[in-house]
Structures are given as structure tokens and as C-alpha cells.
Amino acid sequence: MRQKLLMGNWKMNKSYSQAVDIAQQLSYRASDFSGVETVVCPPFTSLKGVQNVFSFDNTPIKLGAQDVFWEENGAYTGFISAEMLKDLSVSYCIIGHSERRQNAGDTDEDIQKKAQALLKYGITPVICVGEPPVVHEARNSSDFVIEQLARALSGLEGAKDLVIAYEPIWAIGSGNVAAPEFAGEVCHALRVVVEKAFGKGFADKTRVLYGGSVMAENAGAYLMQDDIDGLLVGSASLDENSFSAIAKQM
Ligand code: PGA
Secondary structure, eight states: OOOOEEEEEOOSOOOHHHHHHHHHHHHHTGGGGTTSEEEEEOOGGGHHHHHHHHHHHTOOEEEEESOOBSSOSSSOTTOOBHHHHHHTTEEEEEESOHHHHHHHOOOHHHHHHHHHHHHHTTOEEEEEEOOOHHHHHTTOHHHHHHHHHHHHHTTOTTOSOOEEEEOOGGGTTTSOOOOHHHHHHHHHHHHHHHHHHHOHHHHHHOEEEEESSOOHHHHHHHHTSTTOOEEEESGGGSSHHHHHHHHTTO
16 A cells, blocks of 8 residues: 655745745644645745754654756856755656756756766656646657657666656646546556566555646546556645645545
């Protein structure tokens, strides 16, 4: 049995004080999150503040980052290494989010290098894949994300833990929700990619998440799909009420 995983991706939202504030709100209602492994991914600037709140309150919510650079250290202005994240008790790190692919030019090869750097420090990579609207309209969604994932996975043999997130670009922040059965089929296709790369045992324990306009109202339908093991939530994770309403369904 794969343990369900709920991740909140705050993206470029919340100042330090706002992040500490919502971390406190989440801590007050920690019991809402007791049945599910929960991770929040604040901006880099708030990782330490959120971690302080959770460790002071003994809140069982884990910390994730939104990106990493693959080099260890050195003259890389503005970048953050896996070792720096590890030092802040980061357990998960999103890589390959479509917003990074679009705005920062991240390629599948970059994503593979980032995953390797994270694995070296015992941080679980959350590898995001997703197709643009034209690919979806041409009914090529599965083929597109299968190729994205296969490229990102090459060279990751020996990984102890990976999380895969299917986030169709046309569903992110758009309110255009993907049909749960369709999302379930694509997540199944992604698990088959993991199986081809690393074997059935590894694929069976790898969690595949769905993300894209997930809200309390639609979360349950995604979770009913056999191959969807959790949710990667953007805007609905910015408010403690909507995030905990999703957690209660998991
Ligand atoms: P959304 O974002 O829930 O706001 O659609 C999801 C994501 O991009 O991770």
C-alpha cells in the first residue's frame, strides 16, 4: 500500500511573515492532517521560518522546496544547492514544474541532474510532467508525458524514493479541471514508465500525484483513481481552510 501524499505548492506567494502565519494556522489544526503525509513548499525565503514553527509545535507537516540547482556550491549567483536545502530539514523538492520549464527554461536533462543532486542528499525529488493544451487537444497527452518522464528518469538508477506529479498545463491555475478517469489513466501510463526504468517493485511503491486546479470539491474524485496516490495543490494550498478541507478527504 502506498501512503497518500498531499503537497501544497505555494509558488511565489507569501512574504516571510505571511508564511509564518499560515504555518501557525496549519499547526493549530494539525489533527486535520494526521491521516495523510503532508508537505508544504514555501518560497526559499520562508523555508526556515516555516520549519521553526513546525518543529516548535511538533507539527507532523514536512517541508518541501520548489526547485534546486544541481551544482554543490560555487559561483552560481542566485542558485540554491541540495545541501543547503538538506540543512533546513527539507524532505521533498519539486523539480520540472511547468512554470519553471516555461519561465526558467528547465529541460528534461536539467531535471535529471537536479534529481541526482537531491538524491545524493536524501531529498525526495518530485518530478513534474505535463502537456500543453495543443497536445491535449490532439489527444497525445500520455505519449507526451511518457517521453518527458523517461528522459528525466535516465541516469537515476539506484534512487531510493521518487515522486511523480502529473500536472497538465491546461489545468494549472485555470479552473479547467481534468476528468478524474483521464488523469488516472495518464498516471497509470507514468507508473508503467517507472516500471520499465526501475522494475515493478519500485513502480509499485512510487507515488504518482495529480495536480491542476485541485480543490476540496474535486479532490475526492481524483483520489478514487487506483494510480493517483496524492495531490499537488497550488492555489487551494494558500489558505489553511481549503488546504485542510482537502487533507480531510485523504
Ligand atoms: P493549481 O496549481 O492548484 O493552482 O492549479 C497546481 C500546481 O501548479 O502545482
